[in-house]
Amino acid sequence: MSDVEASPRWLDARDHRWLAALIATYQRAEGRPIRELDEMLVSPLAPPRRVKLARSVLDDLWSDRVGGAHDPEHVRSIVFRAATSEASREAAMLAASRALALPVAAIEEALFADLPSERLVAAPRTVPSPADLAIRCNHALARALLARASSVRLDVEGDPHDVVRACKRRGLVCVVHPEEHGARLEISGPLSLFRATRVYGRALASLLPALAGVRRFRLRALVAGDSGPRSWIVRERDPVFVEGMRAPALDGEVGDAFAKRFARLTHDWDLVRDPEPVRAGDVLVVPDFALVHRHDARRRWLVEIVGYWTPAYLRAKVDRLRDAGIEQLVLCVSDRLACAGDEVPEGAPIVRFAQRVDPRAVLAAMGDPVVKRRKKR
Amino acid sequence: MRIDYDRGTLLLTAEPERAAALPHVRWDPRVGRHRAPASAYAEIVAALRDVRFDDRVRAPSPAPPPDLASPELRPYQQAALDAWEAANRRGIVVLPTGAGKTRVGAAAIARTSARTLVLAPTRVLVEQWLRTLSELGLGPLGQWGDGKHELAPITVATYEGALRAAPDLGACFELLVIDEVHHFGHGARDDLLEMSIAPARLGLTATMNEDDRARVRIEERVGSVVARSTTAELTGRWLAELQHVVLHLRLTRDEQRAYDAEKQTFHAVVDPILQARPGASWPEIVALATQTEAGVRALAALRAARRITTHAEAKRHALATLIERHRGERTLVFTEDNASAYDVARTHLIMPITCDIGRRERERAITDLREGRLRALVSARVLNEGVDVPGAEIAIIAGGALGAREHVQRVGRVLRPAPGKVAIVYELVVVGTSERRRAARRIAALGLVEARP
Numbered sequence: 082m083s084d085v086e087a088s089p090r091w092l093d094a095r096d097h098r099w100l101a102a103l104i105a106t107y108q109r110a111e112g113r114p115i116r117e118l119d120e121m122l123v124s125p126l127a128p129p130r131r132v133k134l135a136r137s138v139l140d141d142l143w144s145d146r147v148g149g150a151h152d153p154e155h156v157r158s159i160v161f162r163a164a165t166s167e168a169s170r171e172a173a174m175l176a177a178s179r180a181l182a183l184p185v186a187a188i189e190e191a192l193f194a195d196l197p198s199e200r201l202v203a204a205p206r207t208v209p210s211p212a213d214l215a216i217r218c219n220h221a222l223a224r225a226l227l228a229r230a231s232s233v234r235l236d237v238e239g240d241p242h243d244v245v246r247a248c249k250r251r252g253l254v255c256v257v258h259p260e261e262h263g264a265r266l267e268i269s270g271p272l273s274l275f276r277a278t279r280v281y282g283r284a285l286a287s288l289l290p291a292l293a294g295v296r297r298f299r300l301r302a303l304v305a306g307d308s309g310p311r312s313w314i315v316r317e318r319d320p321v322f323v324e325g326m327r328a329p330a331l332d333g334e335v336g337d338a339f340a341k342r343f344a345r346l347t348h349d350w351d352l353v354r355d356p357e358p359v360r361a362g363d364v365l366v367v368p369d370f371a372l373v374h375r376h377d378a379r380r381r382w383l384v385e386i387v388g389y390w391t392p393a394y395l396r397a398k399v400d401r402l403r404d405a406g407i408e409q410l411v412l413c414v415s416d417r418l419a420c421a422g423d424e425v426p427e428g429a430p431i432v433r434f435a436q437r438v439d440p441r442a443v444l445a446a447m448g449d450p451v452v453k454r455r456k457k458r
Numbered sequence: 459m460r461i462d463y464d465r466g467t468l469l470l471t472a473e474p475e476r477a478a479a480l481p482h483v484r485w486d487p488r489v490g491r492h493r494a495p496a497s498a499y500a501e502i503v504a505a506l507r508d509v510r511f512d513d514r515v516r517a518p519s520p521a522p523p524p525d526l527a528s529p530e531l532r533p534y535q536q537a538a539l540d541a542w543e544a545a546n547r548r549g550i551v552v553l554p555t556g557a558g559k560t561r562v563g564a565a566a567i568a569r570t571s572a573r574t575l576v577l578a579p580t581r582v583l584v585e586q587w588l589r590t591l592s593e594l595g596l597g598p599l600g601q602w603g604d605g606k607h608e609l610a611p612i613t614v615a616t617y618e619g620a621l622r623a624a625p626d627l628g629a630c631f632e633l634l635v636i637d638e639v640h641h642f643g644h645g646a647r648d649d650l651l652e653m654s655i656a657p658a659r660l661g662l663t664a665t666m667n668e669d670d671r672a673r674v675r676i677e678e679r680v681g682s683v684v685a686r687s688t689t690a691e692l693t694g695r696w697l698a699e700l701q702h703v704v705l706h707l708r709l710t711r712d713e714q715r716a717y718d719a720e721k722q723t724f725h726a727v728v729d730p731i732l733q734a735r736p737g738a739s740w741p742e743i744v745a746l747a748t749q750t751e752a753g754v755r756a757l758a759a760l761r762a763a764r765r766i767t768t769h770a771e772a773k774r775h776a777l778a779t780l781i782e783r784h785r786g787e788r789t790l791v792f793t794e795d796n797a798s799a800y801d802v803a804r805t806h807l808i809m810p811i812t813c814d815i816g817r818r819e820r821e822r823a824i825t826d827l828r829e830g831r832l833r834a835l836v837s838a839r840v841l842n843e844g845v846d847v848p849g850a851e852i853a854i855i856a857g858g859a860l861g862a863r864e865h866v867q868r869v870g871r872v873l874r875p876a877p878g879k880v881a882i883v884y885e886l887v888v889v890g891t892s893e894r895r896r897a898a899r900r901i902a903a904l905g906l907v908e909a910r911p
Contacts, residue, residue, distance in 0.1 A: 129754050154819050164807035165833045173807050193800060196814050252465055252625055254488050271467040274486050274493055280649040397490055
């Protein structure tokens with residue numbers, strides 16, 4: 082990681098005045114072409130980069146529509162064909178006017194009414210306040226920084242489960258180092274070992290919502306720039322989370338489907354979501370479920386659904402678990418996410434799956450293949 | 459020893475000393491294994507030729523049939539293919555637009571019978587490749603990107619689609635055919651080439667990148683230029699006869715005064731940057747300039763100066779005269795930017811082909827031009843690359859921002875040969891502005907010598 086650290090200059094109360102002016106300009110432009118909105122904003126309200134950021138956020142919230150009652154594409158097809166056969170512009174427009182049964186002025190108006198600059202500004206149902214807009218801008222800025230990052234170091238206080246799973250689902254390499262009150266996560270992509278690459282930027286940026294539910298964190302995003310690498314810092318207290326934002330369901334369909342099918346399948350085992358992580362050497366293993374036998378609590382197995390994998394990765398993982406004395410852990414590996422080959426380490430409790438994890442196969446891997454079906458009521 | 463593919467890289471399981479001695483390999487403490495970029499696959503396999511190892515790298519995807527028929531090639535195409543073969547099936551072929559680059563690519567696929575990924579910059583070009591390969595009897599064909607995810611022995615993908623899936627696709631192909639390869643050499647796209655194990659690589663372009671550093675990076679990942687033909691070498695026989703006419707125009711006194719003022723604002727900021735950072739690339743200059751208010755103003759002044767030359771009165775008059783003179787011929791007008799293209803479209807009622815016009819409408823317009831329902835098209839960039847516009851005889855180049863590469867591609871739009879065809883390219887150049895210098899470079903890129911006015 083670079084020694085050059087900086088926090089982004091987040092938009093805050095100092096910016097509310099110009100943000101309010103910007104919102105008011107968007108509101109004034111209601112029903113007018115986007116070109117006119119651009120002209121209204123020629124004089125910068127604030128440093129151009131900040132205005133650009135705020136405009137990109139507002140452009141996502143606002144929409145636009147094609148003005149007029151005539152289909153520009155149809156009008157164009159008639160007008161430009163007429164121009165091929167007629168000797169002058171005037172003659173072509175008159176010919177098109179006859180063909181379309183429209184006055185020339187209406188044709189002129191409709192000709193390019195669907196171009197981005199000619200579309201009409203349409204406000205959203207709820208217009209954000211300057212404070213809301215500032216936070217949305219900060220969120221966009223934080224995501225943009227992550228999207229340009231080649232690697233991320235994340236110090237998390239408390240439970241890092243959601244973030245670790247988010248990394249796993251996105252094919253990122255996440256090394257978890259346990260700390261006294263949480264964990265340090267080193268997150269990067271495989272190719273990052275060789276050079277600063279932005280190929281994982283999209284995956285890294287998508288981690289931000291997962292941090293919304295983390296009590297305390299400090300994120301360092303390493304970004305390579307023209308003037309050398311730089312680390313950008315984002316903390317839980319920074320104004321980057323839009324109200325109501327929640328971490329997405331990171332376990333996704335596979336985990337949810339497994340939990341449902343497992344509950345339907347057996348009376349004998351309880352399924353516990355997101356159990357405590359377990360230490361394996363110098364890293365943490367973060368299982369997705371714990372399966373605990375109802376009549377014998379010593380029979381407690383952990384289940385981890387593995388993201389992208391290779392045989393070498395699995396072997397290393399199995400060795401690490403074995404070295405740490407963790408034997409009651411079933412690894413579920415997706416055939417779809419296999420990177421190469423088709424062999425998994427022998428002698429390890431590994432369940433392969435195509436679309437869904439079969440609870441029967443998991444129970445079989447745990448040495449409990451005899452399964453009773455729930456009786457239908 | 460064992461080698462696995464891992465999301466764009468190779469993971470090596472071996473004694474540390476042995477693995478560390480291999481090319482491009484590094485120890486990855488994150489997973490406790492040695493790792494190399496996937497692009498090092500061929501070199502690593504060569505280094506292990508006397509060693510038994512377990513190769514788990516290649517994904518089990520189907521190969522094309524071994525008896526693919528090679529398309530018939532012209533002599534210069536055959537020479538290019540032979541040079542590529544001689545360079546161990548790596549390298550770049552530079553051929554002018556209309557000279558049949560796609561055919562060279564198809565011949566390379568047929569010659570190698572390898573699982574092939576063809577990379578093209580846009581969906582339109584992907585569809586064009588699929589059409590050509592199908593017509594030449596090559597297949598089975600698949601398409602990747604823009605919502606399509608069909609893996610086949612010969613798959614054609616957009617750059618962006620392939621980049622998003624690079625961790626998954628990297629072990630699936632042995633040959634990469636990279637159309638318009640000059641788009642590589644910087645940024646994330648290079649990762650696409652690094653994350654692929656493909657030992658055979660063929661780059662195709664009409665002009666190589668003008669940025670030396672980008673060119674070196676492309677050559678490292680694809681290979682050197684193995685064959686090159688210029689427009690001047692091929693016109694008259696393999697391409698249409700070309701008349702290249704440069705019209706030197708002047709700004710009005712008021713325009714010139716305004717232009718000089720804007721350029722002065724620009725140079726006041728950018729000249730010191732260039733003195734401090736000699737050889738800095740344009741993106742670097744922009745990055746440095748945008749750090750200050752004065753720099754932002756300087757860049758705005760440059761844009762304003764370009765607007766003055768783009769909309770110069772003399773240029774508008776010349777354009778109107780030429781469009782009128784060639785009313786009976788199929789004409790392509792090229793402008794500096796989309797706004798200028800719409801100006802031309804509105805004033806002269808010429809159908810614009812820009813990124814704002816939907817694909818269906820663009821395709822219909824190109825068909826209409828081919829079949830005579832339209833007499834002209836105007837475009838800033840969309841017609842620059844690859845799009846097949848047969849039959850156009852006249853090109854009017856009213857402005858261009860992308861230099862020699864863009865120019866060669868634009869000129870190529872009217873060079874597709876036809877019996878007795880003489881293509882005319884008009885270039886409108888405002889003297890006393892930076893357009894003059896840029897025009898000289900563009901003409902040199904065609905292999906032509908500019909006649910003195």
